[in-house]
Amino acid sequence: MDKKQSNHEVNLKGTLVSVFFVGIVIVAMWVAVYLMYVAR
């Protein structure tokens, strides 16, 4: 119970933005090589 409460109290907004950043890097690199593949 205590743990559940403490998890709710933790502010993880920065974590959310950070993992979005990782996702954007993955997508951007993938799309860049995909466009290269299509262009060839």
Next chain:
Amino acid sequence: MIAQPERKIALWHLGVAYTAFLIGTLMGVLQVFIRNDALQLPAWLDYYQILTAHGVLLALIYTTFFIFAFFITGMSKSLGSFGPKVRLFSWIGLWVTLLGTVMATVMIIAGEASVLYTFYAPLKANGFYYVGLALVIIGTWVSSFALVGHYIVWRRKNKGQLSPLFAFMTITTIVLWIIACLGVVATVLFQYIPWAFGWTDTINVELSRSLFWYFGHPLVYFWLLPAYIAWYTIVPKLLGVKVFSDSLARLAFVLFILFSIPVGFHHQLTEPGISNFWKFLQVVLTFMVIVPSLMTAFSMFATFEISGRKKGGTGLFGWFKKLPWRDVRFTSIFIAMAFFIPGGAGGIINASFQLNEVVHNTLWIVGHFHITVGTPVAMTFMGLTFWLIPYLTGRRFTKRMQRLGFVQIITWSIGMLLMSTAQHVLGLMGAPRRTAYSGYNDHPSAMEWFDGIISNHVTMAIGGTILFLSAMILMYIVIMTMFVLPKAETPEQMVEFPLAESDMSNTPKWLENWWIWISIAAALIIIAYAIPLTHMIQHAPPGSKGFITW
């Protein structure tokens, strides 16, 4: 501090690991100079010998010995002292692995095995090279079973309890390793050794490569999971918090057992002997590995944020400034993680079926390897080295060493950024891998590749030189912490093993039921491999004789 006998075994492993590291990095810097025409090798030494030694000694030997040093220390720390049998088998494992290493290295130096670390047939090395590699695997199995034995004894004494997170993760890695090695053991024992000694005339090349990559991809996770163990169990301690979620950490690890093995075909996407259906199935399974990888990324950011906020960080990213940047044990691992973001993204590109055609057989792959194994894994190991050796020797890790540690990780990062970016860009343009410098008879298109500021042999050579300098600084730190620095006399001077607390109260017991995970892994392996491998054996093309091209 752990018991003296385990300290001795772990230190021997580290000694071998760093001897391999020294020779392997020297072979690395020689390569970039040769590619730059700045160095002419003597007649008795050629580029491919150096390339093979670099790959084998760093990717296979440094990693393996370091990993077992870390495991032995961590298992003794988290489960208690080893019994006499566990100690004996840990020593036997060390000596058998070392014998295999020496045998394989002698063959490479003698010019009998310039087959690169992937030893693709039909390139044929001296039979004793393959015997050496087999001994390396057998040795690691002996060491692995010693640790599994230690774990079983603990579980018998603590019936119904979950094991400590470090031990759970170590056993996960060992389970993965043992299942993975079955492929390479099969091909080395039944294909390469009989062929290399002349007992059979030809070899089924496609089968040998498929069995190699059955092993080769989880091999990557054998390197990576010990780094993840450090990220999950050591980093929170350095940050002054608990493990973010024990259940998440354990689930991520068992998912690696399931999804890192039945995926080897994504290394063979350009090979004609495997039908598209099986390649596609394994591509899909490869993408499943992204799930535990991103779980790990989330867990790490959450650990950072919780710690930073606890120390007063506010706003969206105020916590970032509160991280212990002055602690080289943390900063090294943070940089390692940062490198893994583009490294992992590159891996997704490599495994994306058609996109693989853009990068396959190019220097991109070499660059990818260096920002996955060469930095996230290697720099995590460096970050561990800074405290692991003094912890084992009982010596102090002085302020001067801490400063040198920073110089080392910064130079490694700069060198790697220069070298691996050059390799990625050159690869995208078409520059080949696995070969010495090739200008295709000075064809203008090939010459243009090397005209850029980044995509230049000089950039690569500068990067490689900085990396070598960094490696030598690390060797200095290793020697100092192993033999020279003063012994710690007070508790404050003692170097600790920073193992974080992990709250297991909400962790489901089924996460540690190995039969579930090994059974699902076996089922996935059978689904992904049984039919295509059977096909390769039943409808085998004519075998190939051996080629010795050097």
